Amino acid sequence: MSKPAVVLLSGGLDSATVLAVAREQGYACHALSFRYGQRHAVELACARRLAGRMGVVQHVVADIDLRIFGGSALTAAIEVPKDRDTTAMQQEIPVTYVPARNTIFLSFATAWAEVLEAEDVFIGVNALDYSGYPDCRPEYISAFERMANLATRAAVEGRTEFRIRAPLIDAAKAEIIRRGMALGVDYAMTSSCYDPGQDGRPCLRCDSCRLRAKGFRDAGVPDPLLRRFGLTAP
Amino acid sequence: MSKPAVVLLSGGLDSATVLAVAREQGYACHALSFRYGQRHAVELACARRLAGRMGVVQHVVADIDLRIFGGSALTAAIEVPKDRDTTAMQQEIPVTYVPARNTIFLSFATAWAEVLEAEDVFIGVNALDYSGYPDCRPEYISAFERMANLATRAAVEGRTEFRIRAPLIDAAKAEIIRRGMALGVDYAMTSSCYDPGQDGRPCLRCDSCRLRAKGFRDAGVPDPLLRRFGLTAP
Numbered sequence: 482m483s484k485p486a487v488v489l490l491s492g493g494l495d496s497a498t499v500l501a502v503a504r505e506q507g508y509a510c511h512a513l514s515f516r517y518g519q520r521h522a523v524e525l526a527c528a529r530r531l532a533g534r535m536g537v538v539q540h541v542v543a544d545i546d547l548r549i550f551g552g553s554a555l556t557a558a559i560e561v562p563k564d565r566d567t568t569a570m571q572q573e574i575p576v577t578y579v580p581a582r583n584t585i586f587l588s589f590a591t592a593w594a595e596v597l598e599a600e601d602v603f604i605g606v607n608a609l610d611y612s613g614y615p616d617c618r619p620e621y622i623s624a625f626e627r628m629a630n631l632a633t634r635a636a637v638e639g640r641t642e643f644r645i646r647a648p649l650i651d652a653a654k655a656e657i658i659r660r661g662m663a664l665g666v667d668y669a670m671t672s673s674c675y676d677p678g679q680d681g682r683p684c685l686r687c688d689s690c691r692l693r694a695k696g697f698r699d700a701g702v703p704d705p706l707l708r709r710f711g712l713t714a715p
Numbered sequence: 716m717s718k719p720a721v722v723l724l725s726g727g728l729d730s731a732t733v734l735a736v737a738r739e740q741g742y743a744c745h746a747l748s749f750r751y752g753q754r755h756a757v758e759l760a761c762a763r764r765l766a767g768r769m770g771v772v773q774h775v776v777a778d779i780d781l782r783i784f785g786g787s788a789l790t791a792a793i794e795v796p797k798d799r800d801t802t803a804m805q806q807e808i809p810v811t812y813v814p815a816r817n818t819i820f821l822s823f824a825t826a827w828a829e830v831l832e833a834e835d836v837f838i839g840v841n842a843l844d845y846s847g848y849p850d851c852r853p854e855y856i857s858a859f860e861r862m863a864n865l866a867t868r869a870a871v872e873g874r875t876e877f878r879i880r881a882p883l884i885d886a887a888k889a890e891i892i893r894r895g896m897a898l899g900v901d902y903a904m905t906s907s908c909y910d911p912g913q914d915g916r917p918c919l920r921c922d923s924c925r926l927r928a929k930g931f932r933d934a935g936v937p938d939p940l941l942r943r944f945g946l947t948a949p
Binding site for chain 2: 541543544545546547549550551574578579580581582583584585588589591592593595596615616618620621624625627628629631632633634636637638
């Protein structure tokens with residue numbers, strides 16, 4: 482029987498790729514998404530479709546309203562920055578940073594992993610072509626893993642050693658895209674935009690759209706999401 | 716102006732004491748509670764009353780339904796153990812353990828602290844007279860603190876060094892009670908029971924009731940909660 486794993490699935494390009502990687506490694510994947518008050522909740526529809534298409538054992542959407550704290554352009558009435566240069570993005574942490582988001586997501590994933598008796602939690606963080614978020618760096622992931630192994634009954638009783646798997650952490654966006662395409666990921670089913678239209682149409686101007694466009698450009702392939710909406714690459 | 720702090724407030728004896736300690740230390744306290752699907756949700760009414768009485772700046776109750784994962788007697792249809800010896804409790808981790816609960820709670824507290832520009836998060840964990848939970852031990856708290864300082868923008872930009880304050884971690888229950896009474900905590904307003912009646916009446920037989928009873932016995936004072944319900948000490 483295949484080993485269970487929890488896979489954080491936002492519905493974006495990276496997490497879709499991670500799900501494909503985990504599946505290829507033979508894991509029985511339990512996908513976890515969050516309705517956290519994000520303005521780009523259209524990604525949850527993508528997560529649902531991806532989970533269905535990619536044969537997960539189960540897909541759970543946890544309701545956690547992070548708007549109670551505010552402090553981010555993704556959850557509060559702060560404008561999403563547009564038209565920023567992809568190099569400039571890495572100079573500072575932008576207002577789209579959501580305080581402690583990955584820590585909250587990984588905490589829930591750890592709880593579920595413990596209940597499932599899974600040792601592996603997959604997350605699509607990426608320290609290279611990222612938007613400057615602190616909770617996407619390898620030293621953060623290691624510190625979380627260490628903490629999780631002190632936090633849980635399964636670990637303390639020696640039944641489990643939790644591993645936070647971040648298979649894309651060192652990869653450039655183009656590399657992620659190539660890897661996903663080789664594994665059959667349909668990127669038309671993913672959503673990366675921080676400020677999409679009601680129908681999921683990407684703005685093509687936010688940091689996330691621009692990083693995605695650069696990734697497809699560098700990979701030398703067209704983004705199938707653009708075709709879906711009849712758009713041309715920015 | 717007094718420094719802000721986030722105080723995790725369950726409505727139980729320990730967290731009420733911690734709130735009093737934080738207030739005495741001069742912090743402007745922002746209290747955080749969780750509606751997580753606990754069967755003893757009556758503790759939230761206690762948290763609300765304590766927050767009001769003890770002059771917090773703000774009290775937020777976050778809705779996070781941990782029943783989606785199950786795995787604990789506190790959130791699933793598993794019976795709460797009764798009449799266990801307080802020494803026996805420390806031999807194994809009981810079914811009332813909620814997977815990764817303190818990690819989830821501290822993650823939310825860290826997020827709020829970052830938004831408030833607070834450096835201090837208070838939590839009422841206790842490694843001595845506890846129920847054997849792994850996420851109540853000093854090594855866990857240190858590991859969480861280290862992780863939080865890698866996870867957040869405020870820490871990475873050098874504006875904040877988060878501290879997880881667990882002022883009761885080494886204290887016996889009797890010592891906690893004496894300390895709280897000296898600070899004017901009204902323990903009749905707190906709820907510790909894992910399986911209370913609709914009206915908040917403690918069962919007096921679960922681990923938490925028994926640890927509380929032992930604490931008041933050792934402290935040599937009556938538990939005012941018993942008087943409120945016309946009960947005698949078990």
